[in-house]
Amino acid sequence: MSEARRLENELWELPVGTVPGMRVPARVFADPELLAAIEQDRSLEQLANVATLPGIVDAALAMPDIHQGYGFPVGGVAATDAADGVISPGGVGYDINCGVRLLTLPIEFDELADRREALVHELSRRVPVGTGGKGAREGLRGAKLERVLSLGPRALLDDLGIGSAEELHFTESGGCLEGADPAAVSPRARERGAGQIGTLGSGNHFLELQRVSDVYDEEAANAFGLRRGQVTVLIHSGSRGLGHQVCTDFVKRMDARLGHYGFELPDRQLSCAPIDSPEGRDYLRAMAAAANFAWANRATLAHRVRESVGSVLGRDVADNTRQVYDVAHNVAKLEQHAGGTVCVHRKGATRAFPPGHPEIPPEYTQAGQPVFIPGSMGTASYVLAGRRGAMERSFGTTCHGAGRRMSRTAVRKAVDGGQLRRQLEADGIVVRALSARGLAEEAPEAYKDVDRVVEIVERAGLAARVVRLRPVGVVKG
């Protein structure tokens, strides 16, 4: 995969023909150093494979945090023609609507003082973690689960008083994808997810206490309610077992119909069906339901954060803890681009609409859509704002994180979990993790340099830096 040719300073292209069957080129946003890191795994080959999808338009795209995934690379973007293109569950990924929510506390880091450890401890006590993460207090079944699948966090607000109208307002798509149909979600998916609402999960999912360390754009920061020194909480989680099962069910179902539609694909995990087909329509209904479940999950996690804040810092601080925004980075949506309707698959990539876009809350219309880019614990995260270049070059999309560069096994061999915990604590980061092994797997060494990733998307005109966030406490599964 060394055939990448430089189109612009931050844009490289694999031409049609790099792998058999490509319908469009594959393009990746990177600089030479990041490209060299990206070429260490098979992610560019996977990106070229994505370019073979029926109905794909313009190019298969990758953000600078691209890394090897299953079928689609993580950090990949594919837009397919809504009229005669396909939908691919693998292009959304297993963790449907995995995403990030940012909360701001009305206090400065200095005011937190010696209550910081107590707050992190309280967060870890109230938020169930781990792969299964059973035992959620708000575990939902039957009719209540149906309503969450249909309506997302709106159902939690109406039925249980969790969340607020303001939170829904400051959530991508209002926290509810249209067309969600609980009937399209299998009994096994419901069983796997029902007890997991309000749980964090494992792997790279986390809850992080942070402070705003740098402000790059005062005007946008003001619009988002962010100021230097402020305390924030970043929540990273998704649709848990429910989303994984929805993806599993539809990869299998579409794979069995590839012959019927005459599709030949280089990887079965790219299995797909025409958007306007029984399989395609059912998947979009089920995916929307899983996305709504994920937003409800993050809403419940945010509720628990508020409870923790109230318990440690007082009711007034909890009542004035507000949500900046909530963004998805694993989802497919029908959107208008270049005068036509396309289905934009974002797998490990974030929507980044520019100032003035009608889907941005009015309060943010001059700043652009907020985008949250978690780094690794021990480094930094960023708040960005969408820019016009994203609409022109990446179907309104930017990166979603630092991007993994080491396997879990490799990093476990290189990093001692106990030593890492002590190092993080010495750096002023309070750590609560389920296991030293899990902590080691998410060590900063396992990820690319988030500062560089963000610089690339800014130079490419996809998004602009607003503030930088430094971790001061982390809760991990």
Next chain:
Amino acid sequence: MSYRWVDHTAELELEIEASDEREVLEEAVRALAELLGVKGPGELHRPVAVTAADRPALLAAWIEELAFLAESEGFVATGIVELTLGDDHLHAAVAGMLDAPPPLVKAVTYHRLAFEASGEGYVARVVLDV
């Protein structure tokens, strides 16, 4: 007859070599039990029935079913008691034990999925989302 785990950036790949198709499925059981931290013969039995379009998809469905038994019931299969293998289906009784296995396997993918004759035996490959 053997299996091995191969680690990648964001996945875990299982490679199997066996003399016949039943042994491929048995090796998959053993590999999953090892991954879930369970050793030794099991006394309890569970029925497993899956259908799929072809052999590789059948292997994926088999492992998915075993992983679901572990996640939902805490039942970890350690061996096959009975097996009927058709072109697009399998019916089996598996032996195993109740434990508290870590729910490590989030999904069984179709990425680079393989189950095919090779030389005098069979080779198989399946990538897990963990």
